[in-house]
Amino acid sequence: MAQKIKLSTxxxxxxVSTATVSLALRDSPLVAAVTRDKIKExxxxxxxxxxRRAASLRTSRSGIVGVVVHDIMNPFYGEILKAIEAELDRxxxxxxxxxxxxxxxxxRAFIETLLQLGGDGVIMSPAIGTPxxxxxxxxxxxxxxxxxxxxxxxxxxxxxxGDDAYGISLATNHLISLGHRCxxxxxxxxxxxxxxxxxxGYVTALRKANIEVDPNLRIPGPRTMQGGFEAAVHLLxxxxxxxxxxCWNDLVAIGIMNGIARAGLVPGRDISxxxxxxxxxxxxxxxxxxxxxxxxxxxxxxxxxxxxxKLNGSHEPDGIHLIxxxxxxxxxxxxxxxxxxD
Amino acid sequence: MAQKIKLSTxxxxxxVSTATVSLALRDSPLVAAVTRDKIKExxxxxxxxxxRRAASLRTSRSGIVGVVVHDIMNPFYGEILKAIEAELDRxxxxxxxxxxxxxxxxxRAFIETLLQLGGDGVIMSPAIGTPxxxxxxxxxxxxxxxxxxxxxxxxxxxxxxGDDAYGISLATNHLISLGHRCxxxxxxxxxxxxxxxxxxGYVTALRKANIEVDPNLRIPGPRTMQGGFEAAVHLLxxxxxxxxxxCWNDLVAIGIMNGIARAGLVPGRDISxxxxxxxxxxxxxxxxxxxxxxxxxxxxxxxxxxxxxKLNGSHEPDGIHLIxxxxxxxxxxxxxxxxxxD
DNA sequence: CGCAGGCATTTAAACGGTTTAAGGAGATTT
DNA sequence: AAATCTCCTTAAACCGTTTAAATGCCTGCG
Numbered sequence: 107m108a109q110k111i112k113l114s115t116x117x118x119x120x121x122v123s124t125a126t127v128s129l130a131l132r133d134s135p136l137v138a139a140v141t142r143d144k145i146k147e148x149x150x151x152x153x154x155x156x157x158r159r160a161a162s163l164r165t166s167r168s169g170i171v172g173v174v175v176h177d178i179m180n181p182f183y184g185e186i187l188k189a190i191e192a193e194l195d196r197x198x199x200x201x202x203x204x205x206x207x208x209x210x211x212x213x214r215a216f217i218e219t220l221l222q223l224g225g226d227g228v229i230m231s232p233a234i235g236t237p238x239x240x241x242x243x244x245x246x247x248x249x250x251x252x253x254x255x256x257x258x259x260x261x262x263x264x265x266x267x268g269d270d271a272y273g274i275s276l277a278t279n280h281l282i283s284l285g286h287r288c289x290x291x292x293x294x295x296x297x298x299x300x301x302x303x304x305x306x307g308y309v310t311a312l313r314k315a316n317i318e319v320d321p322n323l324r325i326p327g328p329r330t331m332q333g334g335f336e337a338a339v340h341l342l343x344x345x346x347x348x349x350x351x352x353c354w355n356d357l358v359a360i361g362i363m364n365g366i367a368r369a370g371l372v373p374g375r376d377i378s379x380x381x382x383x384x385x386x387x388x389x390x391x392x393x394x395x396x397x398x399x400x401x402x403x404x405x406x407x408x409x410x411x412x413x414x415x416k417l418n419g420s421h422e423p424d425g426i427h428l429i430x431x432x433x434x435x436x437x438x439x440x441x442x443x444x445x446x447x448d
Numbered sequence: 449m450a451q452k453i454k455l456s457t458x459x460x461x462x463x464v465s466t467a468t469v470s471l472a473l474r475d476s477p478l479v480a481a482v483t484r485d486k487i488k489e490x491x492x493x494x495x496x497x498x499x500r501r502a503a504s505l506r507t508s509r510s511g512i513v514g515v516v517v518h519d520i521m522n523p524f525y526g527e528i529l530k531a532i533e534a535e536l537d538r539x540x541x542x543x544x545x546x547x548x549x550x551x552x553x554x555x556r557a558f559i560e561t562l563l564q565l566g567g568d569g570v571i572m573s574p575a576i577g578t579p580x581x582x583x584x585x586x587x588x589x590x591x592x593x594x595x596x597x598x599x600x601x602x603x604x605x606x607x608x609x610g611d612d613a614y615g616i617s618l619a620t621n622h623l624i625s626l627g628h629r630c631x632x633x634x635x636x637x638x639x640x641x642x643x644x645x646x647x648x649g650y651v652t653a654l655r656k657a658n659i660e661v662d663p664n665l666r667i668p669g670p671r672t673m674q675g676g677f678e679a680a681v682h683l684l685x686x687x688x689x690x691x692x693x694x695c696w697n698d699l700v701a702i703g704i705m706n707g708i709a710r711a712g713l714v715p716g717r718d719i720s721x722x723x724x725x726x727x728x729x730x731x732x733x734x735x736x737x738x739x740x741x742x743x744x745x746x747x748x749x750x751x752x753x754x755x756x757x758k759l760n761g762s763h764e765p766d767g768i769h770l771i772x773x774x775x776x777x778x779x780x781x782x783x784x785x786x787x788x789x790d
Numbered sequence: 791c792g793c794a795g796g797c798a799t800t801t802a803a804a805c806g807g808t809t810t811a812a813g814g815a816g817a818t819t820t
Numbered sequence: 821a822a823a824t825c826t827c828c829t830t831a832a833a834c835c836g837t838t839t840a841a842a843t844g845c846c847t848g849c850g
Contacts, residue, residue: 110836112835112836112837113836113837114836122799122800123799123800123801124800124836124837124838125799125800125801125802125838125839126798126799126800128836128837128838128839129799129838129839132838136797136798136799137798137799138797138798138799141798141799153588155560155563155564155589156564156837157505157564157566157835157836157837158564158565158566158837159501159504159505159510159565159566159835159836159837160501160505160805160835160836160837160838161836161837161838162501162805162837163499163501163502163505163804163805163806163807163835163836163837163838164804164805164836164837164838164839165805165837165838165839166805168501170565178520178521178526178529178545179520179523179526179527179529179530181521184520184521185521187520187521188521191547200544200561200565201544202542202543202544202545203520203544203545204533205533218497219542221497222497222498222499222500223500223501223512223542224499224500224501246495247497331728331729331732332728332732335732361732363734364732364733364734367734368734386673386674387673390673390674390677390703390706391706392705392706392709392710452806454805454806454807455806455807456806456807464829464830465829465830465831466806466807466808466830467808467809467810467829467830467831467832468828468829468830470807470808470809471808471809471829474808478827478828478829479828479829480827480828480829483828483829498807499805499806499807500807501805501806501807502805502806502807502808502835503806503807503808504807504835505805505806505807505808505834505835505836505837506806506807506808506809506834506835507807507808507809507835508835
């Protein structure tokens with residue numbers, strides 16, 4: 107590489123000041139059109155590269171937005187991220203992505219890095235056990251935060267997520283209406299607000315149908331296909347096998363269906379299974395998965411929009427924005443059979 | 449937010465110079481231990497946040513590494529990314545992630561952004577049709593590039609990827625040894641070096657077994673589950689149905705198995721299917737997927753290591769580093785049946 | 791002819807760190 | 821008491837941009 111081309115390089119070769127060059131490149135009306143064109147042409151010819159750190163040092167806007175979620179490889183977050191990316195792209199914001207794998211330390215390290223880089227804002231799906239101070243650290247240093255998919259108590263930042271209690275009650279009611287009464291709930295944890303809300307939705311639906319809630323049928327676990335697969339083994343070993351399963355998400359559901367199939371049973375006929383999220387893969391699974399649409403794209407888009415609006419000065423109302431989930435009925439659920447397959 | 453705490457704030461409250469503070473915070477032996485401790489304590493107390501853009505403006509090292517791949521939601525890249533992330537983390541590098549979705553423009557925009565931010569280096573799985581100049585743009589501006597998973601002709605940057613021709617020949621030979629002679633190859637494109645290599649591996653294996661290559665059995669397409677699902681429909685409509693399918697990757701294979709199952713056939717018995725990559729999900733699929741381990745974690749780890757070494761001055765040898773794939777035989781492949789199921 | 795006003799450009803001071811040569815204070819040697 | 825040596829600390833330049841204020845230069849007008 108020759109030596110770095112900077113504003114002053116262009117300025118000198120053209121016999122103008124760096125101020126003029128700076129203004130010209132940003133299309134300021136302060137500089138004459140003919141000068142502007144000459145400068146732009148020269149910048150291109152020299153292969154000038156704008157130095158954003160220098161600029162942002164001066165302007166204190168970096169054009170960087172941080173996004174941190176549990177695991178970007180999880181398609182649920184993937185779909186949210188895709189929507190965020192699309193929205194931020196339209197406003198030319200660079201986004202920095204990270205997993206926290208539910209480690210509060212890793213998450214805080216990310217927030218600190220982002221602050222050091224002068225991030226303009228952060229969108230996060232907070233790690234389990236995130237102390238409110240970690241979010242305030244960002245806010246107090248002029249970096250607004252938006253929460254997605256999970257809530258934290260004791261903060262008044264904007265939150266975008268699905269209505270979990272309602273969503274799970276949809277799935278549970280669907281199974282009840284098919285005649286099922288022994289319904290397990292598999293995957294996830296009750297340590298997150300999401301987890302508590304979902305369990306609540308499940309319990310409420312059962313109670314309303316006068317079905318006794320059996321705590322043994324609540325089986326927490328990883329929110330992955332692998333987790334579902336293993337839960338299936340456990341479920342099939344219970345003294346009273348459930349006839350239906352409400353799953354934390356589509357991955358768990360697909361894992362369970364694989365586990366059921368591996369045991370020689372037919373999911374959707376011998377045991378009904380519902381997913382959650384309505385991922386792209388849900389309709390391809392065999393049998394096609396009955397699930398609950400959770401509006402990931404909507405969540406991501408709105409969260410990004412809210413942040414951008416906030417950065418541009420509009421006053422977005424804080425507080426929780428709930429997306430209403432919708433039922434997607436496919437082939438993985440079916441009526442209760444009087445003589446369950448063995 | 450109060451006002452920003454900077455080096456000078458600490459310096460003033462302690463009655464020392466900013467130089468001392470700067471040196472102390474970075475553990476320079478130039479400053480007395482007792483002074484250092486006092487300064488660090490004060491920095492913590494005031495909630496000082498290091499301003500990396502200011503620092504990097506002076507030092508011209510940003511601690512930022514860019515990573516751009518086709519699609520981070522694709523688990524193949526996900527596994528590579530995870531390994532890269534882990535390796536970069538150990539060296540405290542922040543990484544900026546982006547998809548290019550095989551758009552050369554999007555990829556170039558990313559490289560330019562990264563240059564503006566003063567990125568120290570970039571790891572990329574180049575978009576189809578990437579002109580070598582785009583990579584040179586990075587290198588010429590002092591930002592070394594490392595390629596993963598895909599090659600580009602006419603460059604001498606380090607490349608880390610699996611040995612595709614060899615890998616596909618493993619899968620093809622496995623099917624041939626099971627007695628199959630009508631073997632389709634599904635998914636991907638022949639416009640990438642990877643695609644050409646894989647097709648070559650398939651053709652070579654067939655020829656060596658004296659099997660005529662039928663171009664109609666090469667069915668390019670998306671590298672997704674959805675793509676596989678749709679290809680299954682096409683395959684089953686062929687006048688002479690293939691008895692085995694070599695798939696571009698595990699996603700396509702799982703999609704095909706779902707398509708086969710939906711048509712009432714049993715994958716692994718009626719039609720053998722091989723995947724590629726050995727994703728985590730491969731062993732959970734039903735039936736468990738026979739596939740080729742492609743060393744994603746190894747690729748990611750080595751690539752990140754190579755970049756870090758390069759940044760630290762060691763001279764990593766350029767050129768292609770091939771990872772040797774290995775066969776993983778499971779239940780989705782089986783011997784040719786004399787009277788294929790209808 | 792002197793001056794107000796408009797336009798195009800320049801000056802110079804930030805922004806918040808890092809770096810290095812030079813300075814200062816004691817302690818030690820001569 | 822002067823000279824030398826060790827440690828610590830600091831002043832000042834620098835990184836590449838932005839921006840408020842200042843400067844020329846013209847033109848038009850009373």
